[in-house]
Amino acid sequence: MKMVSLEDLPEEGVSHDPDLMKKVMIRQGQLPHLKSFAQLRMTPGQVAHAHAHEHLYEIFLIETGEGTLDVDGTEQKVTAGTCVIFEPSEVHEVSNTGSNELVLTYFGLEV
Numbered sequence: 001m002k003m004v005s006l007e008d009l010p011e012e013g014v015s016h017d018p019d020l021m022k023k024v025m026i027r028q029g030q031l032p033h034l035k036s037f038a039q040l041r042m043t044p045g046q047v048a049h050a051h052a053h054e055h056l057y058e059i060f061l062i063e064t065g066e067g068t069l070d071v072d073g074t075e076q077k078v079t080a081g082t083c084v085i086f087e088p089s090e091v092h093e094v095s096n097t098g099s100n101e102l103v104l105t106y107f108g109l110e111v
Contacts, residue, residue, distance in 0.1 A: 002030070006039060014040065016051045026107075035108035042067070042096040042104075050093040057109045058086040060094075065102035068095045 004025050011021040026037035035056055042048070042065075050070065062082040069076045069084060070093040077097075078084065086092050088111055096102035 002026075014048065017048050020046060020048055033110050035110050037105075037107040039063075039103065039105045042094070042102040044096050044099055044101070046096050046102075048094040050091050052089050052091045053086075053108065054089055055111050056088055057111065058092075058106060059109070060084045060086075060104050060106045063103040063105055065096060065100050066098035067102045068097050069093070070095075 006023050006025070009023040009025065011023055014020040014022050020040060020042065022038045022040045024036050024038045026034060028035050040048070060083065062078050062080055062084075064080050066077065066079045069078055071086065072091050094102075094104070
């Protein structure tokens with residue numbers, strides 16, 4: 001068994017946007033096919049700039065707040081309770097367009 005608490009984890013920059021801070025609960029190599037399992041907190045106006053993962057599915061659960069996702073040029077509004085799956089090579093960008101913190105928990109599965 002492995003157990004972690006978000007309160008005990010250090011923040012670290014997201015690889016494609018080092019100004020965005022995440023807490024990684026499970027890292028690559030700890031479970032087969034799992035790249036990472038983390039929580040990202042975005043302040044109003046923050047953007048996780050457009051990027052893609054060639055060999056990775058990425059799954060987001062919006063926990064609190066609201067924002068927009070731009071996926072391959074198509075914009076979608078997201079709110080708390082929304083779950084999104086990004087396919088490998090899908091270009092995606094996340095923006096906190098709300099007035100409160102946008103909190104999302106996400107994980108990546110390698111293919």
